[in-house]
Amino acid sequence: MKLTFPAFAGRIAFSALAALLGAIFALPLIWFIFAPFNARAELGITVPDPWTLSNFMTVFQNNFAMQALWNSLIQSIGGVILVGAAATLAAYALSRSSIPGKGAVTYILLLFSSVVSGSAAMVPIFLIVSAMGLIDSHLAVILTFAGGLLPTAMFILRDFIDSIPKSYEESAMVAGASPVQAFFDVALPVIRPGIVVVVVWAFVNIWGSFLIPFILLRSDKLMPASVAIYSFYSEAGTPTVTLLAAYSLIYSLPVIILYLFVSWKFGFRFFGGIKA
Amino acid sequence: MTAEPTTPVPKPARRFALLSNRAGAVFLTPAGLLVALFVIIPFFWVIFVSFTNRTLLGRTALNPEFVGLANYFALFDPSNFFQRGQFGFSLILTTQFVLASALIGQALLGLLLAWLIQTVPPWIKRLTETFVIAAWILPEVVIGFAWFAFLDRDQGTLNAMLTSVGLPRGDFLLQQPFWVIVVFNTWRGAAFSMMLFNSAFSSIPPSYFQAADVAGASSWQKFKDIALPLIRGHVVTDLILITMWTFNTFTPFLLTNGGPSYRTELLSIYNYRVAFRDFEFGKGAAVGVIIMLVNLAFALIYLTIGRKKRV
């Protein structure tokens, strides 16, 4: 199809505008492309001369920071497993069983999950975790995140499961499978893409969070990377720019990789939950 | 149907379901416990604590007293309601912040981006999308620091760019802190609106636009007359969700610490300061209750609209 001139010019203008917006979004992040590889990085953007990995070497030698990455991993993976498993079971029950009042349960869950935000519930969560004697443990962070993320995870997954024909499990049962067999052999593998989305979403949430671990953890040994990053502030708060940049990059990598994975595997789109 | 003499039913018929009620209950238990413990109990506890003068330090830590609505009266004390660092100031600041950064900033920018990337070459779409989404998914502490460096008065990238074109430096974090967090939050959150609108646009059959092309409509006309009316539902969804998220966001704290002079102290940050710096748990809980009331209003609107659409 041949484009008329105005249409062609319009295309160019659109492309230019989109590229400009993309550039604006990129600007605050460009610093992270250069600074980590620059032994003398400051807050301004300078192209490293020479490019070096010395900042990373220093960061790798910082036991506390490395331990913190490990802690982040423990907390994120623990939380993700709990969220994934509990949300899958619960969402499956909400979708497939005929428990009386499950509609109301879903409604109430959604209501609570949107009403009770982290900032509003800080005090009671601290007091509850403290009363349970779990303060200053990975478990405290894992459980708190699981509780907080579950309603939304359940809701997304329930929508996903609702969109899957019941005939999968029905055919399995007619063929002789017990409900448990039907769930594990048939339903679970079919729901898996939905679970992956929820799990990735939960991981990114836990991995990046600052406030909850900051309040619930007390000892340095358990702090996740989001808190440990402040160890690259010297004395009383001046950032050690070079190390901070390198550490930030390492700390961001899992999220970037997950993004690439999800957009490659599923396309970064919406699943259930938010469909209108 | 009550008396059916010809069909004596030996035992009460259990309705078949893919998952029996008992199994369903078992499936729901772990999630139910976790949600009850970390969402529902805190909800009621925060209401309870808000009626006490509980603190972490000082006399009322050990023996908190029931003070009725005193915490609420203190929050709404007209003598200092609008002062910086007080509840009223934070409330108004947060309202302005939501209006400017979510309803105007994120929604409009997201809409514009979603519309633009429908038509641009794939590589520009990919690149733009990647940066917009990166702003959204990178850890908040990293983003906070990126902006701190970006806006630095002496070395920051923004000032370097301004001076290179002959404009004066700005001391943004100190002089325009409110606009800094507005722009910051717009930047941080536009991805969600973009993706939501993007998926909304791509759910419109292309034939609608082709028909308009045949009729000779311009891009703007197509947007205004076809796309916008068709995604109205998505717009409502988007506005309510980003309003709620922005209302509760804590991330600007990592950029400004709520300052200078409380000028960026959003309700969530105010809540944090009262509860975890001044250690006034009772008053902090009262702030939390008000935050939750606002959330409740939005959630009810959202669910009402959502329900209507589902039927």
Add this chain to the structure above:
Amino acid sequence: MASVEFRHVTKTFGSFNAVSDVSFAIGDGEFVCLLGPSGCGKTTSLRMIAGLETPSHGQVLIGGDDVTNLHPKDRQISMVFQDYALYPHMNLADNIAYPLKVRGEPVQKRHGRAREVADVLKIGHLMDRLPSQISGGQQQRTSLARALVYPSRVYLFDEPLSNLDAKLRLEARGFLNHLQRDMGMTAVYVTHDQAEAMALATRIAVMDQGRIVQYAPPIEIYRRPATTFVANFVGNPPMNLVPVEATHGDGQLQLKADGLTLSPLPMSSGIAAALANSKSLTLGIRPEHLAIAEPGTGNAISGTLFANENMGPESLVTIERPDASRLTARIFTDDHIALTDAVTLGFSPEHIHLFDSTGARIPADREQPL
């Protein structure tokens, strides 16, 4: 193989009666089609046989055993679903062999058996593929293979051909017919396609609004539809129905309608009973029993030409009557005559059907054996 029986089965969803007090029996080795429009309760009935729904009242029996509250897995049945329900994460071999797997058969044995069935269905060469990698017809045969792979007392089909295109559907229909002849299986087959039902069934249960309107062999359904509903539902195109006013005297029945000329018919006790209720009757004539006639011929009905559709061997000629109702005739194209605006369609009186004001068929005094 086993028999199936419904005893006063009712199924309600909330306040909606999906199936109302339905009783019928399916003999061992019978192929019964449940036929009706969507929402008539046919699928619900099938699912109650499968155990995927529990009756609100009444009993379901398979092979004489009350299975009303038995879990599907314990009923020894097979079912083919409308959407095939092939598991997207398993290849064809695993899909077909899944029923054997849950029965604890070893891998070797179940894959061997799956392969046998697949070969019969001509999909044996696709065993390593995933369902998403094969055509719709192949998917249909895979789901059939999965139903056939294990011994079963009753085979249930829920509109298994409705997702196929016309040509494949004919092919699959023929195969099912062959299978039925071969195996003599007891089958319950849900469809809304009357041709499918006619072609496959040994008996058809026509359902409407949760009730069985007629339960009879296909030929009887076709020749003696119990109601105007059945008459209208079975046959393609459906039976023409003309409202008529009846008068009678001297043992003779006179039917009157615009453009209709019909010599008086003999009275019968059935007609007399119907007329006692109302003088308004419905006259039914199947399109294939109408032919182009000269104006003024004895038994005929006339109107203006509305459409003339050439179907190859035959044509559908539709006329419009003064009250805007239409009649369609199915005539051999060879008999084709140049049509003018006014068309008269003639018929023979032995082909007419009469229905009373409630829509029920008025039987002849002594029905001919079919």
Add this chain to the structure above:
Amino acid sequence: MSNRLRALAFGLVGATAMAGPAFAVDLEITCRCVIGGVNSGTAEWIQNSVIPAFEAANPDINVTLNQFGGEDAQLTQQLALDFSTGAGPDVTAFDGFLIPSFVEGGLLKPLNEVAGPEVDDWSGWAALSEGSRALMLYEDQYYGIPVGTDVRMLYTRKDMLTEAGIDAETWQPTSWADILDAARAIKKVKPDSFPIQLNAGVAMGEATTMQGYWLALLGTGESVLDADGKWIVGSQGILDTLNLYKTIYVDEQLGDARAQLLADGRNRSFANFRDGVTALLFEGDYFYRSVTPEGSEFAVPDRDKVMGWVKIPAEEPGKGIRGQDFVTISGGTGYVLNPATDAPKEAWAFLSFMNEPAQLDAFQAIQPRITARTDVAIPNSPFLTQTSQELLPITTARPNDPDYNAVSAEIQRMTESVVSGELSPEDAMAQYRDAVIRIVGEENTVSLL
């Protein structure tokens, strides 16, 4: 304590097995100190001297040092949350003024209640001066052992004074006007400079109250509390002090207002002094001991020549508190025991061990400071000898009051609203008055206007 779960598990076994010596005890000590960072001397002392010596004497006890690098207020926050949840280090450095509010909140217990009667038997108490013991005393109970006290003064950059034509060696201001005049002279010579640093604002936390506002307020003859222990919420002294801030930061830009407002402002103010932007800086001896020594981030190059100090004058001669010409204020830090420690006896053993003369002498060798114990000499530090001799006699102590912390926060807010130009001194004081009345009740306040 961070191994709380392990400790719990131990508790079950320990109930029966504790008698045996087979179990090693782990102790943790926290201070706001980082080797090579903030309070490096303290960190080096604990890590390299106290812990090895203690562990040598007690082979069954392992001690770990948590080096906390954040702000004072963050450590306070951490400790408050730790102690409220039964977590936290066994021994920690602690600012004396926080003791009342922690005690009232049930977060600290008297030493002898935590560790038993041997606390009272410790020989060291007798060696502590009464004044320094008071730093860790609340309602007649000891909550910790004081390490030392401090004094505050006005640090000068002699090179900048000289540049402005002032004889830096003999300059001793006797009124606020003298300071302002010197600042103006410097500003004239170096228009880009911010000659004065008088801490203000919320971001600096307690440093605003102790190193800024209060120093000025004492110079007007007032304090934060009156003689009856009532909080002064309206007075000419407050107004004069706030006007001083206004002159410095708003009217004449003699100080770097940004540094008072930004989150990392205190560091900026140190950097200003290091970089020759600020010539007159109000601080404690901590600034000399810990901030500016060679090798630290804010080391002043050629310090002995460039940096000097003078006494802080009253607003006008004789107008200071108690009629003094010069004023200063002292706080004090020490170490306390976590009331929830799993090993109270061992924790006390460690705490008292580090406060024996042998260890304190080792500390003095690393970093001389004004000591609490009379039997520990300050070796060879002309600076500390001189300052303590001149300033300790005229010093004022911070009140021991559970509400102090909250009022101090209001003081910081009051100064910030003036320095940012948002409120006039009168309005800021009115706001302060309302806030303090809300905290302590109107009956505990007094207005002198």
